[in-house]
Amino acid sequence: MPGFDTRMLAKHGGLIALAVLLLINIAITPNFLQLQTLFVNISQVATIAIVAVGMTLVIATAGIDLSVGAVMAVAGALAPLIFLSEFAQAYPTLGLAASIIVPILVALLCGLFNGVLVAYLGVQPIIATLIFFISGRGIAQVLTNGNLQTFAHPGFSYIGTGKILGLPFQGWLVVVIAIVFWYIVNRTLFGRRILAVGGNERAAKLTGTPVRRVKTGVYVISAGLSGIAGLIVVAINSASDAARIGNLMELDAIASAVVGGTLLMGGKAPIFGAVLGAVIIQLVKYTLLANGVADEVALIAKAGIIVLAVYVQQGRKE
Amino acid sequence: EPPPLAQKERYKVGFSQMESNNPWRIAETKSFHDTAEACNWDLIATDAAGSAAKQVADVDSMIAQGIDVLFLPPREEKPLIPAVMKAQAAGIPTFLVDRSVDPNVAKAGEHYVSFLGSDFIDQGKRVAEWVIENFEGDKGIIVELEGTTGSSPANDRKSGFDDNILKDDRFEIVASQTGDFARDMGRQVMETLLQAHPDVNIVYAHNDEMAIGAIQALELAGRKPGEDVLVVSIDGTRDALQAIIDGKMGVTVESSPFFGPLACEIMGKYAAGESIPPWVKVEDRIFTKENAADHIDEAY
C-alpha cells in the first residue's frame, strides 16, 4: 500500500511531532515533568492559540491576516486607558467591564475595516491587512502618546493571572474558544460557508453564499480574538506597551495554523489543529530556551523545525 | 577637524532618532523636543524605526535640508559612520548621543565633535560590582536577560557585567538568553529559565523593562523577588525605582535619556569656540534602596 504510511503521518503528523517534542524534553530538559512547567506553557501559549484560531478561519477563506499583532496593540493600549480613567475610578465595576468590552469592540471594528477592504473593495488580503499592520501600532502609540502604561489592577489582571481549578484562566479561555469555533466550522451554516468560499469562491457565489459577508466575518472574528489576546498580554504584564504588544504575533499565528494542517489556499479550517500547532511552536520555543540554546542558533533550529513539521503535515498527494 | 559652528540666533538642528519602540527612546526624543524651545532650535526630528540604513538616509535628508548641527544616536557602531562622514563633508558639526561609532574609523574631534553619553560596558561593570559587594549568600546562581541580540548595548552590558562578576568565583551564570529589551519577553524567558534553573538567586537584566518582567515571572512562580532572588538591572525607570522601594529589586544603574539640556549646553559652548572633550561623559547615578525614593519623581 504505497501512500498509506505518508497519509497516516500527514493525518497525525501534529500529534506525532508533539509526542516527539515531549519525549525529547522529558529526556533532556531539567524539571520538565512539573506542574509549573505546564502552567508556564499554558499561559505562554494561550495568546498564540487564540489568535491562531482566528487566523485559521481567515486562511480558510484563502485570506491572511497580518494585522493581528497591531490589533492586539490597539486593544491592549485601550484597556488601561479606560480603567485608569476618572470614570472607571468612580465606577469600578462599570469601568472594568468597559475596559474589556470597549477594546474588543474596537478590535472588531479594525477587523471590519480589513474585511471591507478585502471583501468589498477587492484588495488582496496580505495588502489589506498590511495597511493596519503598519498603521495600527502607530494608532495604539498615538492613543497612549507612546507611553508605557503601568498599573496595578487585580480585577483586570485576573484575565492574565487568574486560575480556575488550578489551571490558568487563559488556558480555559483557549479551550472554550476552540470548542466554540470548532462547532461553528463543523456544524453551522456560517462555518460551511467559510469553507466553501475558500474552496471555490465562484462556486460559493453561484450557490447563493453571501461571499462578501462571510469574508468580512472572518476578519472581524480574527480581529476580535486578537483583541482578547491583547487584553491577556496586558493583564499578565500589568503594563501596556503599545510598541511591543503582539509583536511578530502574525508569524507565530500563521505558523501555528499551517503546522496544524490549515491549507494556505483555503478550504480547510482545522481549529484544534491550529491549537495543536500553537502548542508545538510554544514547546519548541520552550525547549530551546530551557536548554540554553543561543538565540541565533535557536532561530536556525526553529526554521528547521517549522519546515519539517509542515513537510510531515502536508503529506504528499498526487 | 570637525566643521565649526557659527554663532546664530536660531539654529536648524537635526536629531535622528533610531527607533521609538521603548520608553527610553521616547523619553530621549521628548527631551530634545522639550529643549528645542528654550534653546532656540528649529528641530527636525526623524525616526529610523530600528534600521541603521534608514537612519543614514534620514541624516541624508536632513543634510539636504541644510541643518546647522546634527545630533545622532547611532543605531549601530559601524553602519552609521557614513552618516557622520557625510555630515562632515557637508560642513555640519555632528554630536553623537548615547551611543558611539566605531572609533577605529571615525574619531571625535576629527570627524565629529564629541560623544555625549555613558559607557554601556561601565554600566554592566557597575552592576557587577554592586552585586559582588551586596550579595549575601555563598553561591550566586545568575540568570542574565540580554537585550536585543546583536545590539551594541546588549553586547556591551553583557561583557561589562560578565567580565567582572566572574572574577569572583562565588558567581556562576547558568543561563543567558535574550528578552529583546521588552517586558513581556523578559517575563516569558524568565518563566522558562526559572523552570530549568530553579536554584537561581540572581537575575541580571540588561534593562529595567525586562527586570520588571522577570519580577512578575518570579512572583507568578511563587518566588519572592528581593528576598530569595536578587534582581538587578540598568536604566532607572520609574517602575524600577518603585520596585526598589518595594524591596523587589536590588539596584538599577542609571542610563539617563534626558540628553536635550546637555546637548544644548555643549552646542552653545562649541559655537562659542570652546574646546569640547571627545567624550562628554554623563555621570550615571546608581539607584538603590537608599536613594530610590528621592529620585522617583524625576524618573520617566
Add this chain to the structure above:
Amino acid sequence: MLDQNTFDLRRYIQGNGQSMGVWIALIVMIAFGAMRYDNFTGAYNISSFLNYNSMFIVIALGMCFVIMTGGIDLSVGSVVAFASVCVAYLSPYGIQVALPGGILAGMAIGGLNAFFVIAMRIPPFIATLATMLGAKGGALVISGRQTISVDWGSNFTKFGMGSVGGILPWSIIVVALLAVALWIVLEKTSIGRTVEAIGGGEDATKMMGLPVNRAKAFVYILSGGCAGLAGVILASGFGAGQPLEGVGWELSAIASVVVGGTLLTGGLGSVPATVAGALLLGLVFNILNFENGRGVISFSAYWQMVIRGLFLFVVILLQSRVSRVGAKQGA
C-alpha cells in the same frame, strides 16, 4: 480588428490599468515635494534617495517575480542582512569579488527556498518564513553578533558611496540595468512567460509542458540573488555587514510589488511598475522627513506609521479604481 503592431495609447492604458495608479501617484508626489520643499529636487537629495532606495527596488524586483508565480518570499530582509555580512568579510578583495560573492550568498538561500518549495512542497509562505528565521540566525552566527567592518582601503566602498556626476549613485545604475534585464527576461524570454503562466494556473502550465519547476527555482534564486545584491549595496554604502538589518523589508517589497499592480495571486506583473511602486513608498519617508523640517507640524514616529498606512490605503484605493475603470473600457 485593431492592428496589434502599432502602439495605441488607449489600449495600452486598458491593458495596464493595474499599474496606472502608481504612475499617477508617483508624479503627484514628486510634484508635491518639489513645490513644497526647498532642496527636495536638489542633487544631494536625489542622489541619496536613489542610493538608499536602490536596495528596496532590487528586492522588490525579485519579489515581483516570485509573486508572479503565485508565491511569496518573506526571507529577503534576512537575506540582505546575511549577504551584507558575507560581503563585509569579502570586502578586502575588492568589489569585483564581493559583488559576485554577495549575490551568490543570496542565491544560495534562494536555492534553499526553491528546494523547500519545489522538492519538499512546503507552501512558499512557510518555507520562506523559515529561511527568514534561518538566514537571520545564520547572519548572527557568522558575524558573532557584531556588525562587521568593511575594508575601507579597497575599492569596495566606492560602489556603495560613489556616484556618477554626484547625482546617479553606482548602486542605482546597477539596479536600473538589472531592472531592464529582468524586464526583457519577463517579456521576451520563455522562462519569463512561464513565470507569468504559473501564476495563472500552475497545474495547467505543467500540463502544457512548460518547465514549471525550473521557472519556480529561477524566481526564488533570482529573489535571493536580488536580496544578495541589496546586501552588497548595504555593506558598501553603509560601511558594514549588518546582521540585524532588513527587518520588515520583505513587507516593503511586497507592498511595492502590489502598489505596482502585480496580482498577489500571480499571473500578472510588471517590472517598471514595481520599480515605480518601490520609489513611491520610499518617497513617503523622504517627504515625511522634509515635512518635519518645515517645522509646522512635527510628526512623531507613531504618527508617521499611521500616515504611511493611510498612504498605502489611498494608493491601493486609487489603484483598484483605476484598474476597474480600465477593465470596464476593455470589455
Add this chain to the structure above:
Amino acid sequence: MQPLLKMQGINKSFAGVAALTSAELEIAPGEVHAVIGQNGAGKSTLIKILTGVYRKDSGDIAFEDKPWNALSPRESQDNGIATIYQELSLVPLRSVTENVIMGYEPRTRFGLIDWKAAHKRTREILADFGVDIDVTQPLGNYSTAIQQLTAIARAVSLNSRLVIMDEPTSSLDDREVETLFGVVRGLKARGVSVIYISHFLDELFQICDRATIMRDGQRVAVREIASTTKLGLIADMLGRDPEEISAAGMTDLGGGTHEAGELLLEATNLHTDRNLRDVSVSVHKGEIVGLGGLLGSGRTEAARAIFAMDKLRNGTVATHRNPAGFRDPAEAIRGGIGFLTEDRKAEGIVPEMSVRENMTLALMPRLVRNGAIDRAKEEEIVKKFVDALGIKLASIEQPIRELSGGNQQKVLLARWLALEPDLLILDEPTRGVDVGAKFEIQSIIREYVEKGVGVLLISSEFEELVEGADRIVVLQDGKSVSELQNPGITEESLIGAIARSHDGPGKGAAA
C-alpha cells in the same frame, strides 16, 4: 504492423481505490483510435499515466517500440505526444498567443521571443480552426469553446506523432466539430495517430478507425468501427445486451408535447456590460425552453443575467414570485431558481469538499435547525440523490475532486434538484457525461418537468435541444433573433434558423 503505442497491464489506484486494473491500449501508426467508456471508466487516468501527469503503480508502456515512462507532460510533448486534457489546461490570464505557442516560441536573432512572429503564427494556427480573434487578448476573455479550440490548436501545432484528445468536442457546436474533424483527418493523412476520447458516439463513426472500450478500469473490447454499430458500442460500454438497450431509446427529453402552464419567468430586453444586447425569453411551468445559437451568441450570459450573477444594464427579469427580479444569486435561489453552470471546474465543484457538502451547498440554509446544520437530514438527502442519480463513489465523504467528470456533474445537478426549484437553468447539463448517464440525466430532467418544473436549457448539442425543448429561442450576437416551436423543430430547421440570422462565421471577438 508494429503498434505505435502499447500499454499493458496498467494499474493505478488513488488512495487505495483502484482506477485502472490491468488496463491495455494499443494504437497503430496513423490511426484514429477512439477510447470510450462510462464516466469513471478510467479513460482520462490512462491518458494521464501515458503523458506523465500521474505515475502508474505497475504495468508496461512501449512507445515506438521503446519502453516509455514519461516523468512529465513536457517530456511526452518533446517526444511527440501532444495532449488536450479533459479539464482545460490553459492559462486564462495570459494572451491567446502565449497559450498556443508557449514553450515553442519563435525567437529573434538574440534568442528573445519574437512576438510579432508569435502572433502571426498563432493567427495562422487558429485560422485552421476558423477562429479569427485578437490573439493579444487574455484567453480568459473568450468563451469556453474558443478556449477549447485554442487547446486543440496548441496540441495539433506541436508536430507530434500522437495526438490525444480527451473529450475535445464537449463544448463545441456542430460547425466547430466539423472543423475539428477536418483537422483530425489531416493529421491522419500525415501519418499522425490520434487517440480520441468522446461520449458522442456518432462522432466516432465519422472519424475513428478503431475503438477501445473501457469499463471499470479495464479494457473490455477493441472494435473496428467499420464493423460495429452504435448499439454494439453501448452494449460493450455498459456490459449489457444490445436488445435490452435498443428498447430504451437514446434521448429521453422527448419534449414538444406540453401544454404550457403558468408563467414562471419573463426576461425582457436583457443588456449586460459584456455581451448581451437584447435578449428576451420566457419560461412556463412544465416547459423546457431551449436557448440555441452558436458559441459566443450569449446563451450563458443570458442565463447568468437571469440568475443575477451579472449586473443588468438594461432590461427586466420577472418571475412569478419575484416580479422585480433578483439582486444576487442567493435571492434567485430563494426565489426557486437553480443554475447548473457550464464550467464545472471553475464555478461548480468545491474540490476539497466532500460529495455531501458539495451537494448541499445551495440547500444549506434550509437544513439549519436551531442554528446548526441538521446532519441526519443532510445525509438522508444526499444518499437519496446518490441512489436516484446513480452516482458512482466510494463514500459520500469522499472529496468531490476524486470523482470522474460525469459523476461530478451528477452531484452538481443533484445540488439543484435537492432545492426543489420551480425553474432550473441548465447550461450544458450533459457535457462530458457518458451515454448512460446522459440518458439518466435527461430522464431525471424530464421527470421534474412533468412535476411542473420549468427548464431553461442551453446545449451545444442540437439533438438535445431539438428533441428536448418545447420551444427554442435562437440567440445571435447577444440578441434573441427568433423562436421555434415544437413539435416541428428538426435539427435542420434549427440550423437554418441560426444560419439565417447569422451573417458570418467566427465573429464577435471580445474587442
